[in-house]
Amino acid sequence: METFLTILLDGLQFSSYLFIVSAGLTIIFGVMKILNVAHGSFYAWGAYTAAFFIGKFSDMGMPDAMGFLIIIAAAIVVGLILGFVIEQGILKYMYHRDEVLIVLATFGLFLVLEDIILIAFGTDPYFAYQPMALLDSVELGGIIRDVYGLTLIAVAALVALGCWYLLNKTKWGTLLKAVIYDREMGISMGINVPLVYTLTFIGGAILGGLGGAYIAPTISVAPGLGTEVIVLSFAVVVVGGMGSIAGAAIGSIIIGILRALAVHELPQVELFVVFAVMAVVLVFRPEGLFAPAKPRKI
Amino acid sequence: MKHNYLARAVGLAAISAMTLGAGSALAKDAITIAVPSFLTGGAAGPFGIPAMNGAKMVADAINAGKLPAPYDSKGFGGATATIEAIDEGGGATKQVAEYRNLVEKRGVDAVVGYISSGNCQALAPIAEELKQFTIFATCGTPRIFEEAPRKYVFRTMGHATADNVAAAMYVKEKYPDLKGYTGINQNYAWGQDSWRDFDLTLKQIMPNSMASDKTQFPKIFAGQYGSEISAMSLDKADLIHTSFWGGDLEAFIFQGNARGLFKKKIGVFTVGGTAAYRLGKKLPDGLVLGARGPYGILVRDRDSALNQWFVNTYKNLYGTYPSGPAYQYGQAILAAKIAYDKAGSDASDEALGDALRGITFESFSTTVEMSLGGGHQAVTENGYGITKYDDENGENVVTDVKFYPGSCIMPPEGVNSVDWIKGGMKGAKC
């Protein structure tokens, strides 16, 4: 029972982290049909920016609670700047090109952004433990947990709720859905698709940055951060169904829990399990477990 | 500062290229030493950069003839050495390709460095193939000199067996009632060897303590250990062994500390030394801390002239006390000087090897005996201590430091580490 609860919590915590990052990836894919490899860099940039400023402000004697503000600010600033610059500077000129070629372009961007981090922040790892230290720890199911890690679950739930509300309860969501389903029809119905693209990309980038910024206090923020996370989010997005927020949620939960289970019970398969699930889903349900409905053909 | 450093490295590379182009006279007045270390990736800050700093500081002092006696002669056999900084990141295969370039394209005179055991293991046969005088500075897997005899490859510090046998002995002395132990180690040669040696030694010397059946081997540079920490928290074992180093080490300490892991369990950190200066108050008290030998925080107060020169010069140059990697790289550069002094600056790779093989020399913090692996593998003492934050001075110190002589913690010549431990560590002189 203790183990069960622990695995569940570990799994959910990992799922939450995966979800925040993958939500951004899947939104960008859904609307723009771009599988953005550079998303891993948004994550890394979010983490670096947050860690850098949390450290700086802490040195200046600001209260540690500022850290939470910085996390949010870092995500927004990173998303706005990187999202805008990349979409307007590069991707905009590629929309008429082959889908796969755009993936490759984002791979090139990924390589570039990784090294710019190195040049901008140096090689020394950053620590931003203040927000985590502030929240202390609790005992749950026989083991001590840091409260900060648990808030990750709440943040993920908020992101999910926010996305759901935006998509289903607002005029914006209606338009977004139209573009997601068919870009050309979106244009024909008068939707300013270029603007939708720019905003979507920025929004997705903010989520990627938020994933990094929020996780930053719990890790040592060091170069190479984005390489791992991007394939993991690919797995999540593929398992759930590319372009679906609900899919990203389900995908995160499946992969997060499976991984936690593996770490506890069979540590050797921890890495393998994630990608095996991805491959199996692709083989049997290439559209993902949460494939969106299709209209009748006749 | 690091940017300066990069610019300087590029500049030096250019200069060295020109010197090479100019053609070298018979008795060289300039040599090029390639120094690979982690300049990128999570291991750079805590490990790679201090290591490179140590190498550069010692090389500069040697070039200027400013090392304390007996090393106060100018240069490497009289020649001025240019240090070429090489990034060790990117995996063993990339390093192999890069090493071939270093030797065959850039024509460096010596290669001194390498932190990762994976890289050393991959490069040892290549160095032999290319007949290139190479000193491994820090990497720890014992396999390098146990798998095959080497002619051109040396290692100037003890290997993983020494770290972990010493750790086990220290644990036995400090915690004689230990019931069980588990471990978290990276899933490559270094982590696997470290755990194996520690586990086997404890089985020998503390047969009543039980090893956990769920030891963790996360991928190197994984960075997030939430589930692993939970799993170890639930484990009955009361001690956690880890050979984590660099960024992984620091991440693990943070995450474990936030979750009270080190309040419930004894932490044994065989490469923990680097964290002591970097983490300050964030390093929990009561950890069993090693530095892979008599280096860094464990030997800060040793008052030999060489050691005081090392500590003070480093502090002045880089604003912090030197950690293990700085010592280890400095020591390897020193060994290169000794070899060049003996063999001459224009010596062949063979002659340099002959000069270093089997010798004993006084290094900054300890005596190094090149007595294993046919005179290619160093033996030194190794020590452990317990961390404690010193509120008065605002820094970490280690208490209860205990050193074990090299002959006590490393197998005698010709015996493989694992067999030696399994056989009850025969011939150990403690």
Place this chain on the structure above:
Amino acid sequence: MLEDKTSKFVLFGGVLIILAGAFAPNWIVNQFMFGFSRALAIVGLMVLWRTGLVSFGHAFYFGLGAYAVAILDIQLGVTDVFLRLLAGALVAGLAGFLLGFILRNYRDIFFAMLNTAISMVLFGIVVKTESLGSTDGFAISMSTIFGLAPETKYPLFVIITSVGVIAALLVNYYLKTTYGRLTTAIRDNEIRVEYLGFSVAHAIHLKYTISTILAGGAGALMAMSLGQVDPESMINWTVSGELVFVTILSGPGNVIAPFIGSLVFEVLRTYAFELAPQAWQLIMGATFLTIIFFLPGGIWSLLEKLGGRKNGK
């Protein structure tokens, strides 16, 4: 099969390079060995790319080929260069043939992703299995040729170049056969191809298998020329990305292109790494973006423009 310009050029160029290699310094010979080993995989990816398929997971086959050499070496002590090459190509080709039954039904992003997933499964297994060398991988002993251990790298260089020449000639020939020609046609309109009485699935399956044999052979040759295999540089997704990178860099125009592209890549990386050890990825990435934007036909199209003529398509 030797009457066209390309074949003649391949043969002539191959002989010239082999001869020149005897006088070249070691590091240049190395660059050619690495470049030509990789080029083999690129030739396969080029065949796929012409059909509109981009695999973001061919490091799987590349890695299989490399690890086949390593396992043979460690378990059975096989050091013969031809046995090693054959083993690498066969293991990868067999895996590719079997997986081809599934993959031939996938297109676009799904094809790319399923390949990634498969390759990452292997990555996950190798990294976590100590008997497979985990993150370290294995050192590979020197290859022998008919029982003889060569003193220098030159014989291996000759073999790699010859393998490259043979592969280029075969693929060039294949691309002229009926099934080989079904490339752009499939990309543009599969249904039309089916109407003409060809099976798109079969055509793709064949191309896929060819590409995996070549990738496996490439991995085996790379392992032999480097003397080392490890998952990070042989199987991880970034390696697949690199392979695709070189494919785009080379351009789909001609079977010679992958060889030129791979060499350029190798040299570019060597110098980027030497000049800017902390920014070499940036240089590579920027080059890649530039190619995608301004040179969609890759280096080959540039050569064509410079040469002012179309070399047999």
Place this chain on the structure above:
Amino acid sequence: MLVVKSLDVDINGTPILRDIGLTIDNGEIIGLIGRNGAGKTTFLRSVMGLIPVNAGSVLHGRDEINKLPGYKRAHMGFGYMPEDRRLVPEMTAEQNILVPVWSTGIEDFQSRLQWIYKIIPECQKFRETPATSLSGGQQKLVALARALMVGKNLLLLDEPTEGIAPVLALRMGEILASLKAEGVSIIIAESNDAHVADVIDRTYVIERGSIVSD
């Protein structure tokens, strides 16, 4: 109201339309008749601004709109109905019809909706039905209604009677006739003008990307 002059369009380097010219006056209904693959859809899409054109001009009144982004043409009152309907599956029929309202900010959309329902009463009947549950023909009516919502000036209809039950095809003819009575300008692309011949004022025949007669 719309003049197209010597339009050239390539797709992936293959020329699809060559030197196409066409005019349509206010309230006129013209037919663009040609076989599958003749370039009808490409023509409609380029008028709608969905694909870039290589050469030629599209004049709306006196304005050159060739470089105008597609969505702005919708704001100008162009409505497009694609051959394959393309309703947003997770919305009801009425939600689909209302999408252009949200994007272009039509103010009196209620009266416009009532006007549409008057002409196509079927749509009112299944306004709450999810798009996925509609038959192909029903979807076509909804797609027409959606195009009408925004298409105050010009309707571009791609194969409105193609691929649906004959009864519905007849019905579509009737609807087009009533639109004619309302004075809407329409370009109808059809491979077979059987159901729409009566409402068409003029016919252009398109073959292999060129107008061969008008």
